[in-house]
Amino acid sequence: MSISTPTIVWFREDLRLSDNPALSAAVAAGGPLVCVYIRETDLDDARPIGAAAQWWLDKSLRALAQGLESRGGRLVLRTGQSAEVLADLIHQTGARSVVWNRRYSAAEQTSDARVKAALKTDGIAVESFNARLLLEPWHLKTGAGSYYRVFTPFWRALRASYVPAPPLSAPERLQTCEAPSEGLDGWGLHPTTPDWSGGFSGAWTPGEDGAHARLEAFLSGPINGYAETRNRPDIGASTSRLSPHLRFGEIGPAQIWRAVKAGVETGRFDERSAEVFLSEIAWREFSYVLLHFNPQLAQTNYNPNFDRMPWRSDPAALSAWQRGMTGYPVVDAGMRELWHTGWMHNRVRMIVASFLTKHLLLPWQAGEAWFWDTLLDADPAANAASWQWTAGSGADAAPYFRVFNPITQGSKFDETGAYVRRWCPELARVPDKFLHSPFDAPPDVLQAAGVTLGKTYPKPVVEHAAARQRALDAYKMTKEEQGAA
């Protein structure tokens, strides 16, 4: 390869300059770079990213462009079919090679394979890398040679065999080729009319620098005690909040792994909490395994017995759940946190997901779709796998009789009530004893707190005990013999 030949670096879900194998390989090739992000129009089978994620993408691309510019480079933005855009760039710049980091949903992989074949036919060198996962989905196999369907053995195997590669530092200077670029402002990723993203900007700093600041903030304190405090949404900094950064590849799991392990080795972190935190990273990996071997994970039941589940259709109940108006404070607080900040605490995600699928008996796909549109971190693998897990239809899923009691969960994990009081301010003056079940409070208590159920705060859309029994009865249907119907 002539050292003057340009290499195209196709950025996708890896919006970072450090520990980016494709970028490092392109730099090592010695020629100038063409750094491009393509707004793809040919991913027919893939869902477009949700509205919240678009907001993040907008900011993350700006941060990436700035990172490149500060090193003497430039980010090219294009819209079109990926193969055509790349061919066009090759024509414009004289590039003879293309590199990217792999992605793992079926639509994306199919498209990438097609692009790769077409480029190779034209005599272009193409190489792809892993920047997104500790180990790629096909890497770990059980003794019988199949993929892992149960988390714990998967986690044991991962822990035993994974050794992170040496870190790759961000290039200090870059030389990029001139090529026509579109403008981000024209992409309309930031919402207008109305701009509902006001709650996002105060809560987040998209981009690689923001990702590392978030990691450092987590490692400088909250990681110690994480094993317990991670379940407490009323404690502001109890989790890492790295999920949206991971979603867009502003930081990779290998970088997190190295940083955590280094802290354990120097005795800086409590070992148990570090282990629990890394196991959460491993759940993300496990989700990618499930997605890879089950491309329809976001659409169809992993466990086909659930095809017999008698889900209801109830637009009013779905809407109450989406808007945070179910009358169960911890559920409503979670749904409102999601709407305002694009994120929800993990413990609360489980509570609201259990409520939708069990108390309301609505299909998990409806919840998955809502999360897809409203979560900044909406991930094709983790979102689908987690919803199926909660519903009971997923791999290694919760037993069907595990129906979260939203009152008990609220009292237990929002012990101080700070979480409900923040997101449901109309309940702020309800005393702790009734904060998670205002419908059980005596009338004079509600009056003193300025609450009128049905007016200032909704009455519960379902009664817990009856809804629980209905869910248990419905789940029995998934157990019936084939042909019993």
Added chain:
DNA sequence: TTTTGAGTTGTTCGA
């Protein structure tokens, strides 16, 4: 091949 032990995150009831 067969067997065995185990499996993210809970709730309710009754002693």
Added chain:
DNA sequence: GTCGAACAACTCAAA
């Protein structure tokens, strides 16, 4: 108030 058992049966992973 606390504690242990029941809730169900099945699939997976590994010996």
